[in-house]
Every structure is written in C-alpha cells, then in structure tokens.
C-alpha cells in the first residue's frame with residue numbers, strides 16, 4: 078500500500094437485485110432491477126471512521142456487506158490496502174476476513190444462543206487459526222476485559238446478558254482476529270439511549286488504542302455526529318452529501334441533510350430552525366424518480382425559471398404532479414359539484430386557493446379539472462410539460478463545494494440561471510437528459 082493510499086477505497090460500487098416483477102414482465106424480458114446501491118464511491122483512512130447515514134432502505138447496510146464481499150457487488154471496485162478485493166478467490170477472501178470484521182445491529186440474533194461466550198469468541202480464533210503466544214482462554218478473557226466485561230463471564234450463555242453486554246460480546250468477537258477495519262452495522266440502534274453512549278465510547282476508545290478504521294452505519298445523524306471523521310448521507314442508493322461533521326452541519330447543504338439534522342429529537346445547537354417534515358416515504362428503488370431521486374420529497378426543489386412560484390406553492394405543485402402520476406388522489410370521496418370538488422382537491426393537495434403567478438394558476442386549474450374527471454395522465458402530463466425543473470430531468474453529480482461534496486443542483490453554477498440541458502461533473506462527464514435515472518416522473 079502506497080503512503081497516500083487509504084485503507085479502504087470504494088469506487089463506483091453497485092448492487093442490483095432482480096425484482097419480483099409480474100409474470101408478463103418476466104416473459105417479455107422486462108424484469109426491472111432493484112438498485113439497492115447505485116454507484117457509490119468513498120475512502121476511509123487507517124484509524125478513521127466514516128459514518129454512513131440514511132433512512133431504512135437507502136442501501137447503507139448493503140454497502141457494508143458488499144465491501145466485506147458477503148454480497149457480491151454488481152459492479153465497482155473495493156480496494157483494501159491497495160488491492161481490489163472484488164477479484165479475490167474464496168480462500169483469499171477467507172484470509173482477508175481476519176482483517177475486516179462486522180458488528181451487527183442485533184446482538185441477540187447474531188450470537189449463537191447454544192454457545193458459551195468462551196465458545197463464541199473462541200470460534201472466531203479457531204476459524205482463522207489464531208493462537209498467538211498466550212493461551213486461547215487467556216486471550217478470550219483479555220478480550221472480555223477490553224470490552225468492559227468480566228473475565229468470569231466467559232462461561233455464561235447469551236441469554237444471561239443484557240442488550241448492551243451482548244453488543245460488547247459482539248465487539249469482542251470482532252476484535253478477536255485483530256482486524257484493521259470493522260463495519261459497524263447500526264450497532265447501537267437496538268439499545269437504550271444510555272447504553273448507546275457507553276457502546277459508542279467503547280468503540281472510540283478501541284479505535285484510539287488499536288487504530289481500527291470503522292464504517293459506521295446509522296439511520297440517525299446524532300449517533301455518528303461525534304464518532305465520525307467524515308459522514309456520508311445516503312438517499313435511495315446514492316450519496317447525497319459527504320464531508321467532515323463540521324462541513325456537513327455548519328450549515329448543512331443538501332436539503333435531505335437539513336431534514337435529517339432537523340429531526341434530531343433533542344435540542345441541537347447545530348440546527349436552529351423548525352423541524353423539516355418530509356412528505357411521503359422513500360420511493361421504491363425498483364422504479365426510482367428520474368433526475369434527482371429526492372425531488373418527490375425535496376422542500377427546496379428548484380422552481381421553473383419561466384414562472385413566479387413561492388417555494389411552498391411549487392412544492393405543492395410538484396407533489397400534485399407526483400400524486401397524479403401515481404393516481405394517488407381519491408376523487409370519488411369529494412362529491413359531484415365541479416367547483417366544490419376542485420376546491421376540495423386544492424385542500425387535499427395543500428395548494429393555495431390561488432397561485433401567485435396567474436399563468437401558473439391557469440395550468441394548475443386545468444390539471445385539477447383533469448383529476449376531477451379522473452384523467453390522471455392528462456393532469457400529470459400538463460404539469461410535467463409546462464413546468465420544467467432540472468430536478469426532474471438531470472441527475473445531480475457529487476460536486477465539491479467549500480464544505481465537502483454535495484449532489485444537488487442548488488450548488489451547481491450551471492443551474493444558477495435556471496434549467497439547462499446538462500451539467501458538467503467534477504470529472505468532466507456530462508449529466509443531463511440522456512443521463513437521467515430510470516423512471517419518468
């Protein structure tokens with residue numbers, strides 16, 4: 078490994094699964110792929126921690142398992158100490174697992190209930206043929222004490238321990254083979270808040286003492302805020318923003334990072350605004366939104382340059398368009414009177430009684446009347462064709478800014494004067510109409 082080579086370098090990692098699409102799609106060879114991880118790159122240096130954060134289903138655990146080759150990546154490379162480990166044979170991978178370990182979210186289910194702690198930790202030593210110059214039992218007792226347990230606990234079974242103690246056993250098992258890198262897959266999510274802090278402190282102390290690097294996966298920014306040297310925020314299989322905690326929080330750049338930060342329950346000095354509530358849920362990775370995958374929920378989605386929109390109005394119009402596409406508006410519950418119906422629809426869709434821009438108002442009114450006639454496709458089409466935004470057509474690339482890297486057109490000078498056909502990324506590639514993600518939303 079050269080002096081400048083990071084311990085771990087992930088390049089363009091992809092993990093796609095076959096979806097369980099219906100019979101006709103399979104017959105016609107139109108089976109869609111679930112893009113769990115869709116072109117992710119990052120680096121982790123020796124003795125450092127990268128926090129990987131996002132809602133459940135964003136692909137963060139799949140990344141952890143793909144790095145360890147527990148799941149075979151669809152594409153991309155994983156360099157560990159300078160070597161691409163995606164090309165290793167099974168026996169080479171077995172040897173490598175001495176250096177790369179994992180700590181699981183749920184210690185109850187990840188520890189064999191029929192084995193004593195001595196056997197659980199000893200198993201890892203046996204599998205990798207590790208003996209050393211001290212006896213096996215002495216090594217296990219040393220590991221137990223290192224993770225804050227008592228050496229006498231070695232002869233007990235998992236059911237005799239609390240959740241926090243079980244996670245300490247999981248950590249001791251991972252440490253048994255002297256790894257240089259550990260994937261910590263939501264290691265504190267299943268624990269009480271008070272115990273979470275103890276486990277985080279333990280992991281930090283072990284890192285200081287042993288120089289281990291961590292990929293620390295969490296769904297809550299507050300968990301990684303203090304432990305991570307760098308944090309990557311993920312949304313639907315892609316990195317939305319990456320930077321040091323200082324770069325990421327002061328102030329956050331990507332609208333998704335803002336929403337995650339505002340959701341931290343206790344008062345946090347890093348976020349002084351109101352809680353940002355995101356509409357809807359994370360879209361399906363089988364048919365993700367085109368352009369920026371966050372555009373169906375983004376509170377700052379870019380308005381069309383030809384119309385005058387208040388930001389909240391524009392968000393409501395975008396949500397209207399999305400719900401028309403999904404045919405997710407129950408028209409029959411609003412009665413038969415046309416005017417009363419469009420008024421009720423406005424209410425349902427959070428649209429004001431009249432939009433700021435009269436021409437935009439005319440178009441939205443036309444779309445509302447189409448929905449009233451249950452012509453959802455016509456409504457979606459008039460909104461899509463009239464109101465253009467780069468957020469739905471161009472996929473934002475991760476772009477370096479003064480504070481880390483962010484994938485959002487708001488931080489791309491190419492979009493300062495409104496929508497364009499394409500934009501240039503850090504590496505000179507052009508994204509745009511032809512580079513948009515799948516889906517036609």
Ligand code: SF4
Pocket residue numbers: 331332333369370371372375376377378379467468473484485486487
């Ligand atoms: S590119 Fe558009 S939709 Fe995506 S995060 Fe930025 S403003 Fe929001």
